[in-house]
Amino acid sequence: MSKKISELHAPVTLDRTIELLAPALEADGAVFVDGTLGLGGHSEAFLERFPNLTLVGIDRDTNALALAGERLARFSDRTHLVHAVYEEIEDVLDELGIDEVHGILLDLGVSSMQLDEADRGFAYSYEAPLDMRMDATQGKTAADIVNAYSEQELARIFKEFGEERYAKGVAKAIVEARKTAPFSTSTQLAGLISKVIPFIPGKSSGHPAKRVFQALRIEVNGELEVLERTMPASIRSLAVGGRIVVLSYHSLEDRIVKQALVAAANSSAPLELPFELPEHAPVLRLLVKGAEAATAEEIAVNPRAASVRLRAAEKIRRAA
Incomplete structure (x- = not known):
């Protein structure tokens, strides 16, 4: 493994993640799913810590999979690296002949590598094609969205996915500007946004384009819809005693994770029932x-750990 690969990715909350998942991974034959493999920083630490652990590493980014494969090459006899989206966890496990797993980690959002690779278009500070696809082999790009969506559609995603208060103004400016020439680069779009969103010294946080770029990335990759499908699939995939840890980086992600974990950690019995039937008992215990x-x-x-929010749970029974 080259030094460059390890420097590209510093795993967030690594020690705490290991602490939470360790009780479920110490047994012989334990299987750990890293649903957001990235450059393999978390997975490398788990494989080193648990010598009998089998890893299933999932990522939609083919570049990340190739680099993670190099990083984890010395563990190749107990790793399965799969090109997929983490909502496909059940299909991936089925293809591998694995019935259930003992630990799941989801480190959500854009990876350090994706932010740092100028040609991916995730960052507003680099001159790059306006792409933002986590899987560069398929799907629409951010340029497709910016150049084709209506003013109303753009305003909606900026407001809903970016929580941008100037969503309507940015959408209007984009639609007006693209009449002259289509948007093709990240700096071209960031420059326009900077003219619409005021920067107020002492009050503004980060670059004016930060929230709009977040919204576009979420829309390009369908991140929230994918996460909504991933949470129940992940819970179903856990063995009893298995544990899941999810790292979120903005309130929209964390809300989905919270709702899924809390719902599974509470009784599903109707309020009018005088007693709880076994099939209504909680499936998870919050950790x-x-x-x-x-x-x-x-x-x-x-510094990228500043916005992380960690949630964790243990599976205490199989759903009826």
């Missing part, structure tokens, strides 16, 4: 109170 943030020490070392 942390609310959503945990990264420590100040970790944020100092890895």
